[in-house]
Amino acid sequence: MRALGHRMLDGMFDHIAGLGAGPVWQAMPEAVRAELARPLAQAPISAEEAWQRFRDLVLPYHAGNAHPRFMGWVQGGGSALGMLAEMLAGGLNANCGGRDHAAIAVERQVIGWAGRMLGLPESAGGVLVTGSSMANFMAVLLARNAALGAGARRAGLAGAALAAYAQEGAHRCVADALDMAGLGRDRLRRLPVDPAFRLERGALAAAVAADRARGIVPFLVVGTAGTVDVGAIDDLASLAAFCRDEGLWFHVDAAFGAFLRLSPGLRALVDGIEAADSVAFDFHKWGQVPYDAGCLMARDARHLHEGFASAAAYLGTAARGLAAGAPWPCEIGPDLSRGFRALKIWFALQVHGEARLAAVVENGCALARHLGQRIAAESALESLAPAALNIVCFRHRAAPEAVDGLNEEIVADLQEAGIAAPSLTTIGGRRAIRAAFVNHRTRRADADALVEAVLAAGRARLGGAERTPPPG
Numbered sequence: 001m002r003a004l005g006h007r008m009l010d011g012m013f014d015h016i017a018g019l020g021a022g023p024v025w026q027a028m029p030e031a032v033r034a035e036l037a038r039p040l041a042q043a044p045i046s047a048e049e050a051w052q053r054f055r056d057l058v059l060p061y062h063a064g065n066a067h068p069r070f071m072g073w074v075q076g077g078g079s080a081l082g083m084l085a086e087m088l089a090g091g092l093n094a095n096c097g098g099r100d101h102a103a104i105a106v107e108r109q110v111i112g113w114a115g116r117m118l119g120l121p122e123s124a125g126g127v128l129v130t131g132s133s134m135a136n137f138m139a140v141l142l143a144r145n146a147a148l149g150a151g152a153r154r155a156g157l158a159g160a161a162l163a164a165y166a167q168e169g170a171h172r173c174v175a176d177a178l179d180m181a182g183l184g185r186d187r188l189r190r191l192p193v194d195p196a197f198r199l200e201r202g203a204l205a206a207a208v209a210a211d212r213a214r215g216i217v218p219f220l221v222v223g224t225a226g227t228v229d230v231g232a233i234d235d236l237a238s239l240a241a242f243c244r245d246e247g248l249w250f251h252v253d254a255a256f257g258a259f260l261r262l263s264p265g266l267r268a269l270v271d272g273i274e275a276a277d278s279v280a281f282d283f284h285k286w287g288q289v290p291y292d293a294g295c296l297m298a299r300d301a302r303h304l305h306e307g308f309a310s311a312a313a314y315l316g317t318a319a320r321g322l323a324a325g326a327p328w329p330c331e332i333g334p335d336l337s338r339g340f341r342a343l344k345i346w347f348a349l350q351v352h353g354e355a356r357l358a359a360v361v362e363n364g365c366a367l368a369r370h371l372g373q374r375i376a377a378e379s380a381l382e383s384l385a386p387a388a389l390n391i392v393c394f395r396h397r398a399a400p401e402a403v404d405g406l407n408e409e410i411v412a413d414l415q416e417a418g419i420a421a422p423s424l425t426t427i428g429g430r431r432a433i434r435a436a437f438v439n440h441r442t443r444r445a446d447a448d449a450l451v452e453a454v455l456a457a458g459r460a461r462l463g464g465a466e467r468t469p470p471p472g
């Protein structure tokens with residue numbers, strides 16, 4: 001096992017070192033799909049054979065999000081350091097649901113660092129979860145409790161009609177969170193944005209007043225720090241002030257935007273986040289930590305305990321011995337058994353350091369600016385949103401009668417050729433090629449390669465004829 005382990009480690013280092021030379025992504029051949037759909041065989045195979053199968057069936061057909069030219073959605077690339085930390089965590093096999101051991105202390109230390117990164121007060125607490133989807137869901141429950149009182153955990157909504165508010169570009173999981181909390185997706189008021197794609201404060205005030213007039217109880221405003229589509233950041237300070245005045249819970253979905261706090265030049269973009277009642281964010285996106293590593297922070301740690309603790313004789317904490325160390329993480333979140341997510345974060349924050357993580361964030365924004373300039377200089381391309389952060393939305397302008405379809409084909413062409421992996425979105429009713437820069441491995445040459453590949457795919461699709469309409 002030891003010898004195999006060393007070979008596996010070398011194999012994975014080779015994989016990571018060779019990422020940029022291979023395709024970003026390649027589709028699984030039918031034979032591989034079939035192999036991966038087979039029922040479990042009666043006879044076991046050796047660990048050696050399982051490693052070989054992994055190399056044949058899994059490794060070549062990865063999603064590519066660690067690759068320097070992966071630019072789709074908002075996905076992190078992880079790091080070799082994170083891989084090693086995952087191995088250590090697996091070797092330890094800590095159950096971080098509770099009890100008195102060092103892995104829990106590491107998680108509390110990481111949560112303390114996160115609170116300081118966000119500028120939250122010392123009273124803040126937090127818990128590591130799968131991702132921002134879960135963290136946003138938990139925040140909805142905390143906000144519900146704040147509005148209805150602790151009794152809501154026993155009685156549920158008991159007929160109360162609650163409403164939450166977010167901008168129309170808020171992540172899908174915010175509506176899902178209202179659904180899962182039993183409030184209903186329609187109780188998320190999706191509000192219009194200004195030209196910079198930020199929640200319109202006037203629309204928010206009007207929606208809250210309209211709900212109050214109808215007997216509906218406004219309870220939560222979700223500000224977004226980094227929308228998925230265009231990387232817009234709501235005016236968090238203004239939303240915080242509004243929530244203070246109106247007595248509403250202010251939650252910030254800062255899934256990737258939280259890391260802007262590390263950059264002296266960029267942190268002003270998320271001013272006001274430190275005034276939030278709760279913040280959801282991911283270490284597995286801009287934090288360069290491998291999946292999964294999400295976090296919910298609450299301004300007052302007691303809210304987490306009041307929101308999730310419940311008694312069971314077999315889980316009672318003790319004053320001493322292994323059952324000491326209250327409050328346990330299982331009392332401040334929904335999971336009982338939970339892995340040692342904190343370790344890979346603990347490694348990343350200490351080894352990379354805040355300054356180098358800030359440099360990764362700054363580099364992502366610089367790459368977006370560079371790509372924006374390249375697009376502006378190409379008459380065949382047009383930008384569909386300002387490259388405000390680390391995200392660029394643009395399209396190929398040729399063949400205006402079928403421009404949406406053309407851009408969809410171009411994205412699929414690039415992905416299937418393994419050249420680059422942008423994704424698609426829709427901006428103002430128009431299909432957009434979308435590139436997000438999250439990965440520390442991505443360089444200017446990779447952004448340039450995307451431009452060249454989009455132009456080449458457009459030429460190929462249009463039969464070589466340049467059908468670029470005049471600008472304007």
Ligand SMILES: *Cc1c(COP(=O)(O)O)cnc(C)c1O
Pocket residue numbers: 074130131132133134171173224226227228253254255256282294
């Ligand atoms: C990625 C993302 C989410 C969802 O987070 P997961 O970690 O994928 O669950 C929510 N909000 C925003 C703005 C995101 O970018």
